[in-house]
Amino acid sequence: MSRTGRTTADRERGAPVEVARPARRRRRDTPRDRRRRRLLGVAAALAVLALAGWALWAGPLLSVRTVHVDGATTLTAEQVRTAAGVAEGTPLLRVDVEAAEARVARLPQVASVQVARGWPGSVVVTVVERRPVxxxxxxxxxxxxxxxxxxxxxxxxxxxxxxxxxxxxxxxxxxxxxxxxxxxxxxxxxxxxxxxxxxxxxxxxxxxxxxxxxxxxxxxxxxxxxxxxxxxxxxxxxxxxxxxxxxxxxxxxxxxxxxxx
The missing domain is CATH 3.40.50.10960 (Rossmann fold)
Structure with missing residues (x-):
């Protein structure tokens, strides 16, 4: 047998010779590749944040479905809701609570009022009515x-x-x-x-x-x-x-x- 691993008989029959190929070397990361991956990660995170921001600001998932009224006794809840002027379907982040408070405060019977967002889909109006003396x-x-x-x-x-x-x-x-x-x-x-x-x-x-x-x-x-x-x-x-x-x-x-x- 020769050093190539072929026998005399193999050579006489003309069997194909297997040539050993060198192992393929793995490509090393370059700073440019790492920078590209970082940019792609940042872009993906920004896209997720933008989508979440849209959902909060304009999406229907976190919008007003109910307006709760607490503390009303002589006033009806409907009177307070009407004065607050918060429309159902308004995204919670777009509810102007200070403007709603100002509108309810104009009711003569109201001594003080607080309007708050109630996640995920409500607005709570808490009134303190004037007590007659x-x-x-x-x-x-x-x-x-x-x-x-x-x-x-x-x-x-x-x-x-x-x-x-x-x-x-x-x-x-x-x-x-x-x-x-x-x-x-x-x-x-x-x-x-x-x-x-x-x-x-x-x-x-x-x-x-x-x-x-x-x-x-x-x-x-x-x-x-x-x-x-x-x-x-x-x-x-x-x-x-x-x-x-x-x-x-x-x-x-x-x-x-x-x-x-």
Whole structure:
């Protein structure tokens, strides 16, 4: 046998010779190849982000399907939804929550409002309604007044329970008489306020309350409201227990020196 691995017989028969080929060398990565792969990866990531951005900004998957209303009592949920003006089908990211809040805040009954996106498909409108403290008559119209002096709703029949008739010359949040009288009413505990049949003030210094049993309470200025309320409650408790005789007038304008007449 020769070094080629062929026998004499093979050579005589003319058998084909197998020539060993060198192994194919693997192509090495170049900086250009790596840079190209990085660019392709970045392009793919940007495409995914663009698609996700479109889905959030304009796509139907994350759009408004419902508008929830929380906190409404005198207002109906539909009134609040109408005021908010958020259309169903609007992509959540395109809902202008500040504009919706401003529109709901224009409702007279609303003291404060917050509008929030509720992922994946809702908007939540949370309102805090004004709570009536008194009812005033102005230009022939009876209106409910909150603790801040804001006239926010009209009434034609009986006002809500616990709402006190208030007589002031110019009802409103900037009127000293209105603020002083409302401060007196708000300072009273609920059970005592329920016994107040009316309140009168011509200035911020001469608030007078009338109780249901006919007792007149001289409140005076709007200052020291908490001390005056505490003095009045203590006196009424003593009258109820029999420790004091009923008085036609209770003057708490100086809470440290109460006068009964």
């Amino acid at each position: 008194a009812v005033v008559t102005d230009a022939g119209t009876r209106s409910l007044v909150d603790a801040g002096g804001v006239l926010f709703d009209t009434v034609t029949g009986e006002p809500p329970a616990g709402v006190v008739p208030l007589d002031v010359p110019s009802p409103g949040p900037d009127d000293p008489a209105t603020r002083a009288a409302l401060g007196a009413l708000v300072a009273l505990p609920g059970e005592v306020r329920a016994e107040v049949a009316g309140a009168v003030a011509t200035t911020g210094e001469d608030v007078t309350l009338s109780l249901a049993d006919g007792t007149v309470v001289v409140w005076g200025a709007g200052t020291d409201a908490e001390d005056k309320a505490a003095a009045l409650v203590a006196l009424l408790d003593q009258v109820e227990s029999g420790a004091l005789e009923p008085a036609a007038t209770i003057d708490v304008s100086a809470p440290d020196a109460v006068v009964l007449r």
